[in-house]
Amino acid sequence: MSTDEVIKVIENFEYSNFSTSFWMGFKATFFRNIKIIWQYKFALLLGFVNTFAVASLFFYIGNLVPNQSIAQDGYIVSSVIYIFAGSMLVDISTRILMKSMNSFTSEMKQGTFETLATQPFGLKKYFVSEITFEVLYSLVFSVIYYIPVLLIFPIFKGLNLNFISVLSFLLVIVCVIFFFFSLSLLAANVTILIKRGREISMIIIGVMHLLSGSLFPLSLFPEWLRIIAYFSPMTLAVQSFRLCLFGQGTLMDSIVWGSVVMLLLMSIVMLILFNLTYKKIYSKIRYKGTMHEY
Amino acid sequence: MTFFLNLITIVMYFFFGKMNPDMTVFGIPSTYLEFCFLGLCLQMIIGTSLATVCGSIYNEIVSGTWSYLLFQFNFIEYSIGSTLAGVVLSSLSVFAALFLAYLFMGSFYVISIQEVMLVIVLFMLILIAHMSISMIFASFTIYYQKNSGLVPLLYQLTKTFTGIVFPLSLLKGFSMIVSRALPLTYGLEALHSVVLTDQTNWQLILTNSMILLISSIVIGVFAIFLASKSIAHSKKHNKVDWY
Numbered sequence: 001m002s003t004d005e006v007i008k009v010i011e012n013f014e015y016s017n018f019s020t021s022f023w024m025g026f027k028a029t030f031f032r033n034i035k036i037i038w039q040y041k042f043a044l045l046l047g048f049v050n051t052f053a054v055a056s057l058f059f060y061i062g063n064l065v066p067n068q069s070i071a072q073d074g075y076i077v078s079s080v081i082y083i084f085a086g087s088m089l090v091d092i093s094t095r096i097l098m099k100s101m102n103s104f105t106s107e108m109k110q111g112t113f114e115t116l117a118t119q120p121f122g123l124k125k126y127f128v129s130e131i132t133f134e135v136l137y138s139l140v141f142s143v144i145y146y147i148p149v150l151l152i153f154p155i156f157k158g159l160n161l162n163f164i165s166v167l168s169f170l171l172v173i174v175c176v177i178f179f180f181f182s183l184s185l186l187a188a189n190v191t192i193l194i195k196r197g198r199e200i201s202m203i204i205i206g207v208m209h210l211l212s213g214s215l216f217p218l219s220l221f222p223e224w225l226r227i228i229a230y231f232s233p234m235t236l237a238v239q240s241f242r243l244c245l246f247g248q249g250t251l252m253d254s255i256v257w258g259s260v261v262m263l264l265l266m267s268i269v270m271l272i273l274f275n276l277t278y279k280k281i282y283s284k285i286r287y288k289g290t291m292h293e294y
Numbered sequence: 295m296t297f298f299l300n301l302i303t304i305v306m307y308f309f310f311g312k313m314n315p316d317m318t319v320f321g322i323p324s325t326y327l328e329f330c331f332l333g334l335c336l337q338m339i340i341g342t343s344l345a346t347v348c349g350s351i352y353n354e355i356v357s358g359t360w361s362y363l364l365f366q367f368n369f370i371e372y373s374i375g376s377t378l379a380g381v382v383l384s385s386l387s388v389f390a391a392l393f394l395a396y397l398f399m400g401s402f403y404v405i406s407i408q409e410v411m412l413v414i415v416l417f418m419l420i421l422i423a424h425m426s427i428s429m430i431f432a433s434f435t436i437y438y439q440k441n442s443g444l445v446p447l448l449y450q451l452t453k454t455f456t457g458i459v460f461p462l463s464l465l466k467g468f469s470m471i472v473s474r475a476l477p478l479t480y481g482l483e484a485l486h487s488v489v490l491t492d493q494t495n496w497q498l499i500l501t502n503s504m505i506l507l508i509s510s511i512v513i514g515v516f517a518i519f520l521a522s523k524s525i526a527h528s529k530k531h532n533k534v535d536w537y
């Protein structure tokens with residue numbers, strides 16, 4: 001079958017009246033993935049210990065800062081809480097991206113991707129439903145894992161919130177989730193081409209973690225690196241996340257609205273890129289015969 | 295990729311070190327970067343030696359090559375071979391990180407040939423200890439045909455509680471017990487003593503080396519026993535080429 005014919009088949013799946021609706025497909029993906037996760041229920045329990053270990057690392061590093069306080073954007077806060085908040089946001093984002101990439105890597109490894117991609121559902125719907133599930137799953141579990149940690153470590157001590165800053169904080173969170181959803185979609189697309197999802201996500205997260213200033217204020221960066229850092233959406237996201245939590249930051253603050261605009265713009269760009277490339281990439285791996293390879 | 299991630303982590307702690315944490319408060323005669331550089335370099339290699347045997351066997355099971363491998367190698371050969379291959383590659387990133395640290399960050403260690411030999415011995419002991427642990431996890435993987443998730447957990451515990459980026463004296467109570475249960479704590483403590491102090495604490499180095507050696511032997515023997523039982527179980531239940 002030629003590549004053009006393959007694309008026609010995919011389009012038939014996507015737009016035909018006989019094609020399964022997105023909701024039905026998402027439900028199928030949801031139940032399938034829940035069954036797989038249930039097989040690894042022991043790993044779910046380990047998540048609590050893992051999160052505790054990650055949080056402990058932030059806590060002890062925070063204790064090393066002289067005077068144990070950090071000033072930024074007009075507020076002064078304990079270094080433990082400062083590092084904790086920034087690193088927690090990066091950690092949860094990391095989990096979202098890693099879960100999504102691991103899911104596609106597993107499908108490639110086990111040779112099930114080809115079958116899933118040619119379901120009477122459409123390739124795009126498959127991508128979207130799979131990533132939606134992984135984002136929701138990792139988000140819900142991250143929150144559950146962090147509940148005991150937040151009760152153990154004294155992060156609530158430094159909070160300085162009002163009603164509008166809570167709303168702004170929630171908006172920032174939603175934008176971060178949307179950004180990682182879009183990023184995961186695009187990265188999943190690249191994963192099927194170069195087959196290394198875990199590695200791709202680790203590199204993306206590594207760079208974002210460094211540039212976000214999760215461990216230290218950005219003023220420690222040299223000027224040129226600070227400029228580069230602001231090209232990473234996570235930098236503004238971490239900064240506005242902290243401002244909302246510790247400095248009553250609202251959408252009126254340039255950092256907060258700047259991060260919202262930046263995250264939304266980047267998300268839209270990534271969604272457009274995904275939309276433009278997913279068929280081409282799929283055709284390319286079929287044409288090159290690398291669909292079964294891992 | 296290991297090289298890249300290693301460098302990113304080191305650069306991150308380089309900037310964190312610019313907040314000037316006073317290490318002399320904790321009895322450590324060095325700057326923050328000199329202190330954490332050793333642990334950060336080891337971190338990736340330890341991760342590799344922890345994950346290699348278990349991860350490789352899981353991959354063999356998933357990709358259906360496990361049954362073929364059983365005809366070609368025994369478990370010990372496979373473990374040593376795969377660990378060495380992974381570790382050699384990730385060790386290259388350490389040398390590159392050292393070179394770049396000398397070049398750009400002004401971090402450097404002045405150590406004698408005798409201390410270099412000690413570092414190599416300790417490095418080997420740390421590797422063997424983590425390889426043995428990975429062999430135990432691999433035997434679970436062979437038995438259950440699933441990845442247990444224990445390796446990432448142990449790796450995270452190692453990163454947090456072994457004194458890689460902060461001194462062990464910050465730990466108290468239960469976290470200290472966790473720390474003492476992890477092999478890297480002993481290895482890193484001895485390495486810090488060799489590299490960071492002028493007077494080598496032979497008593498500490500000898501004690502920690504013996505702990506690493508004995509625990510590696512005990513865990514290694516137990517791992518081989520568990521692996522042979524797991525392989526026998528898969529053969530008996532005809533699960534060798536099943537996933």
